[in-house]
Amino acid sequence: MxxxxxxxxxxxxxxxxxxxxxxxxxxxxxxxxxxxxxxxxxxxxxxxxxxxxxxxxxxxxxxxxxxxxxxxxxxxxxxxxxxxxxxxxxxxxxxxxxxxxxxxxxxxxxxxxxxxxxxxxxxxxxxxxxxxxxPAATGVTQSMMALFTIxxxxxxxxxxxxxxxxxxxxxxxxxxxxxxxxxLALPTYKREPRPAGGSVWKEMKAGWAYMRGQRNLLLITFSFALIGLGAGLIQPLDVFLITERLHLDKEDLQWFYALGGIGMLIGGGAAAAFGRKVNLRLVVAAGFTFLAVSVAVEAMSIWTGLTASMRFLVGAAMAFLQVVLGAALVSMVEEDYIGRVSGTSTPVMMAAMIVGTASSGFLMKAMTLVPTYLLASAIVLLSVPVALQLRFPARAATKTDAGG
The missing domain is CATH 1.20.1250 (Growth Hormone; Chain: A;)
Known part of the structure; x- marks a missing residue:
């Protein structure tokens, strides 16, 4: 650091x-x-x-x-x-x-x-x-965002x-x-000359072709989509979890948001400190499993202390996973494709969140609150076998460890 x-x-x-x-x-x-x-x-x-x-x-x-x-x-x-x-x-x-x-x-x-x-x-x-x-740089920027969430x-x-x-x-x-x-104080940046006749549309298609040829990028993007869908399903229902399960006032929701923000801050910091020293495939799979279990426990809890603890842990797990996967994306992508890969993975996650958010109210009416949360938990759990298929070259791990 x-x-x-x-x-x-x-x-x-x-x-x-x-x-x-x-x-x-x-x-x-x-x-x-x-x-x-x-x-x-x-x-x-x-x-x-x-x-x-x-x-x-x-x-x-x-x-x-x-x-x-x-x-x-x-x-x-x-x-x-x-x-x-x-x-x-x-x-x-x-x-x-x-x-x-x-x-x-x-x-x-x-x-x-x-x-x-x-x-x-x-x-x-x-x-x-x-x-x-x-990983440390990504963790610090993620922690800054979490801090301002609070x-x-x-x-x-x-x-x-x-x-x-x-x-x-x-x-x-x-x-x-x-x-x-x-x-203005950033160093001067010079790009290599681009081939004549290149267009934005051609380069967009080249970016998609590049992602299709990178199995890890497709798996990480799919994981982002699953996490976004699960998070979108429960985000609009948080207030009902507070009022129906814990019998608190709706205004108390702000404190649970604050706990989630504190969890994000700590999770981002942990990823910054330890993200480059871990086995990415195993830690991401374990993180997805932990996140899914935390969402399920949060839904079934009728105790304020337990629900608050789960909210904190969910925030920490989300931030940790976002930092680790975000850093992995930056590390594995060639410099000429960084913008296009970032510009594809972000809207995929956002689109999944919007789909989940739009569906959550209908699902709650159809199957009540707790089953909807459990469905979100199951969707997040689907990302575990996806994470276990990630393969990172041994030389990249060695290089990273040497940098620590």
Whole structure:
């Protein structure tokens, strides 16, 4: 870990990520409360915010990953944050003019830009962070996201309550501008000349062909889909688990979310510290098994302490698996395909989560709460035989161990 913090590229990217995470949560909470106030608690308007946030992931993720493999990643990251700052400034002007509906555009623009900048960060890691340190680097970024899952809503709420939407948008402009300035210090990145006549569509197809030829990539992506489907089935039902099984108030759900966030923080940290020293195939299979069992126990529990413990462990297991598998993806993929692979695996998991989320309410009505959770547990358990088929070359393990 000490060597990781001496790596200039990692420190700069992590610092920019910190600015972006603060900005994301200031944006999420400010726009949520602003829309609620202007629509009189209209649930349709609130749900539209989620649509404007997640829809660009499906539309732009693959093309963003492909362009990340074509463009200069440093320039892409800087341009993305600069465009975010400019777009928020435009939205602020509309808000000041009384056109509050413009906040939906702010959410969409931010989501679109992230689909170009995130794969570019992976490209920078691939070139400038030693392979032995990639699990630790991935773990730190995952832990940062988990930390803001805990403190982000509180931070965003305090800023909005204290300063209002206009000041929150001004802060967003400052944060994205700072992120762009930080990334100016990244090393210059030069790509090899591309063959004449190459098009985005051809390179997208080349990316799919590359994934089809890499058995491990297909297995990991399929595992992501199963985890996403299982998580999507239970995520909307958490409030019913709290009220029906534990007989608590719905407002108590926030504490269980906080426990899950703390678990993610610790799980990501554990993956950063030990991810490069483990047998990936066995630890991933064991992690999937543990996750499935934890979901089942959480569903059947009628004791608050046990349910809370399971929520913490589920968060830790999810983060650990995401970091380990994410680091494995970066390590095994050739640099020229990093963006396209990232741009494919992410929307597959998101699509599975959306399918699960859309189905959960109908399943709960048809088969009640606990069987729905057990079905989600069984779906997660299906990923265990998938994980056991993973094969990593012995030389890669030796190299990684030597780096520790």
């Amino acid at each position: 000490k060597d990781l913090w001496k790596n200039k590229v990692f420190v700069l990217v992590a610092s920019a990520d910190l600015m972006q995470q603060i900005g994301i949560w200031v944006r999420n909470m400010a726009l949520l409360f602003y829309v609620i106030e202007h629509t009189g608690n209209d649930p349709v308007a609130v749900s539209l915010l989620n649509v404007f946030e997640y829809a660009p992931i499906f539309v732009f993720s693959l093309i963003g990953g492909t362009l990340a493999d074509r463009w200069n990643p440093k320039r892409t990251m800087i341009t993305g944050d600069a465009l975010s700052a400019v777009s928020i400034a435009v939205i602020l002007a509309f808000v000041l003019a009384g056109w509050w509906q413009a906040v939906f555009v702010a959410t969409a623009v931010s989501a679109i830009v992230s689909q170009f900048s995130q794969p570019s960060s992976a490209v920078m890691f691939k070139r400038h962070v030693p392979e032995a340190l990639i 403190v982000g809503p509180m931070l965003g709420t305090v800023i909005y309550t204290w300063a209002g939407v206009e000041s929150s948008l001004v802060l967003l402009i400052v944060l994205f501008a700072l992120s762009a300035l930080i990334q």
